[in-house]
């Protein structure tokens with residue numbers, strides 16, 4: 001019998017995904033879903049042929065440098081790979097993959113939830129009802145912003161950006177976008193392309209961030225760029241916290257320049273997010289759950305396993321990023 005590759009699985013995965021892992025590999029599972037330290041990850045890698053991590057594992061250059069030579073691949077259970085130093089992996093000859101496409105619908109749903117939650121003061125209203133603070137109703141009570149017919153601006157018109165734009169069209173929103181390259185006509189579907197972020201921003205009644213976190217996009221939404229938004233814009237972020245300069249966004253939320261924000265991702269998440277976000281009424285906050293549906297979790301796992309299957313069959317994996 002041939003040796004089944006050993007896969008270090010860093011977090012507890014959906015049942016069906018773990019069943020496939022057990023069938024096809026010799027996985028080192030994590031039934032308690034413990035968050036491993038860098039040292040533990042290195043120790044656990046000593047007998048593994050590949051690692052299947054999530055974005056919660058910081059696969060830094062220092063960690064990758066210390067991985068044993070038996071590690072051939074890092075098959076991420078995520079589309080974002082900002083937690084993983086691709087250059088360090090490349091220089092060690094480790095193949096890195098991600099899980100694109102399969103989480104676009106789920107993440108676009110959360111972008112819509114954040115947009116509506118921020119626009120219609122959902123978090124404020126919900127807290128009021130729960131705290132028995134709802135005492136009256138009048139025409140001026142809890143008045144929010146209507147998004148129907150307004151402009152929906154996208155930074156990063158990849159797969160999630162495109163699905164979000166499609167969903168926003170259901171609210172008769174006019175789509176504007178910035179992307180490194182202009183989309184083909186049929187993908188653009190009538191959206192207006194802007195060659196720079198600066199030229200996009202004045203057209204965003206709602207700005208939805210969908211670009212990956214890279215050194216180039218770190219702090220991209222800063223004070224100078226926020227100043228280019230229309231007065232009272234709404235900011236939505238389902239990508240990565242690093243794309244936003246928190247101080248600048250908080251200042252704009254306090255001044256009313258940004259009317260409200262819907263955020264699913266944060267610098268310093270989960271525990272060290274900017275404390276002022278917790279105190280502002282005009283932010284709708286979620287704990288990085290863009291892709292958290294059962295369908296999508298299963299699909300992410302299968303996609304990571306498809307990549308491993310290809311790698312251990314000596315083929316090029318579909319989602320190679322390094």
Ligand code: DGY
Nearest residue numbers: 055077078079080291
């Ligand atoms: C992703 O896939 O990048 C999601 O943010 C979960 O990690």
